[in-house]
Amino acid sequence: MARIKICGVRDRAAIDAAAAGRADYVGFVFFAKSPRNLSLDEAGGLAGAVPSGIRRIGLFVNADDEAIGAAVRAARLDGVQLHGDEGPDRVAAVKARFDVEVWKAISVATRADLADARRYAGVADRILFDAKTPTGAALPGGMGVRFDWRLLAGDRGGFDPGAAWGLAGGLDASTVGEALATTQAPLVDVSSGVEDAPGVKSPAKIRAFCEAVRAR
């Protein structure tokens, strides 16, 4: 069964719903432009509400070591998701400096974009294939944009078949079944698809999403 990450949680009700749905990960966003952004204090408070079986992943966009380190400590992060323009060297540096798993998001619109993932082979602990948001968009993710999941069927553009990966972008309870059937993704990551408004998580939608994944 695919693992589940509920990203952009901002309150205890969302964390409780993720736990009820037996999600594997919750995501804390540390990106000021996002409606899901958390202060260090907020993240520290929420971290204590996350049950021990759920891993805490911090999302960053082109952040420096100081910002990542402060969040890792405040929220006792188990992992970081680098969702900006971080190249393989930067991903390797984050991995060397912090004792956490490191995910790298790859923006996908066409098959040619999949080749980018190969650059991170042996560097990132997990590749997250996410939809490329439109040029000039406010955010590089978290906008409910999906890509053609058929691109991930087969060899995923030559991506290392043994490497850990996941699917994000435009998922919700009504689409995740089709996404899993098409891609066989070992992990799905959702944010806006389990919200009532940007940054406002819906416990009912979180539970429905988890049920839809488990129904596969």
Ligand SMILES: O=C(O)c1ccccc1N[C@@H]1O[C@H](COP(=O)(O)O)[C@@H](O)[C@H]1O
């Ligand atoms: O959620 C955000 O605000 C965000 C901000 C900047 C980069 C990525 C962000 N979210 C991630 O984007 C994907 C897809 O989200 P959605 O389900 O389409 O809304 C997911 O990995 C989020 O964690």
